[in-house]
Amino acid sequence: GENVEQHPSTLSVQEGDSAVIKCTYSDSASNYFPWYKQELGKGPQLIIDIRSNVGEKKDQRIAVTLNKTAKHFSLHITETQPEDSAVYFCAASYTNTGNQFYFGTGTSLTVIP
Amino acid sequence: DAGVIQSPRHEVTEMGQEVTLRCKPISGHDYLFWYRQTMMRGLELLIYFNNNVPIDDSGMPEDRFSAKMPNASFSTLKIQPSEPRDSAVYFCASSTGQGSTDTQYFGPGTRLTVL
Numbered sequence: 001g002e003n004v005e006q007h008p009s010t011l012s013v014q015e016g017d018s019a020v021i022k023c024t025y026s027d028s029a030s031n032y033f034p035w036y037k038q039e040l041g042k043g044p045q046l047i048i049d050i051r052s053n054v055g056e057k058k059d060q061r062i063a064v065t066l067n068k069t070a071k072h073f074s075l076h077i078t079e080t081q082p083e084d085s086a087v088y089f090c091a092a093s094y095t096n097t098g099n100q101f102y103f104g105t106g107t108s109l110t111v112i113p
Numbered sequence: 114d115a116g117v118i119q120s121p122r123h124e125v126t127e128m129g130q131e132v133t134l135r136c137k138p139i140s141g142h143d144y145l146f147w148y149r150q151t152m153m154r155g156l157e158l159l160i161y162f163n164n165n166v167p168i169d170d171s172g173m174p175e176d177r178f179s180a181k182m183p184n185a186s187f188s189t190l191k192i193q194p195s196e197p198r199d200s201a202v203y204f205c206a207s208s209t210g211q212g213s214t215d216t217q218y219f220g221p222g223t224r225l226t227v228l
């Protein structure tokens with residue numbers, strides 16, 4: 001089955017700096033890669049996703065890149081703000097799993113004012 | 114849309130008691146997922162349903178855990194008897210299933226504490 005690894009497990013940045021979180025996956029059949037943000041006491045919320053036919057996707061300060069050859073994808077947050085502090089999860093999914101997601105272990109991001 | 118609704122939000126019970134967690138998926142979503150989240154193991158998929166039918170329950174830890182989906186708008190996860198190691202946050206999520214790679218929308222979770 002699919003195996004998703006996520007790094008780093010914790011990340012601290014100064015407000016205004018950029019943050020990058022990286023994930024790798026093992027199954028080349030994976031074709032959908034969502035990123036979730038989980039704030040304290042809440043459920044994970046989708047912030048951005050990318051499909052395998054696209055190499056990069058942006059939404060304001062957030063971007064995701066995908067390298068299918070290397071089987072890795074990354075989340076980029078620019079101009080970080082204190083409200084970006086949360087735990088971020090990557091996931092991978094592919095056709096044969098019937099919509100099952102394989103999640104990374106999470107990255108705790110702290111933005112220091 | 115109200116999103117995925119879970120109840121209760123917090124549950125404290127004593128070891129040996131039965132616990133029932135409830136979930137109402139987003140209307141029109143065909144897939145429903147139950148996850149458990151702990152610091153040690155992260156997000157674990159317990160079971161998921163498609164059109165009310167359980168598809169994969171390989172993540173259910175023991176026979177003490179059971180899940181049902183009697184209709185498209187309601188699902189339960191039951192633990193009987195509960196044990197302290199079952200303490201965790203349990204999430205329900207749903208998706209449209211309009212293809213095999215559709216976004217899952219999570220509920221707010223139920224924080225379970227078993228004393």
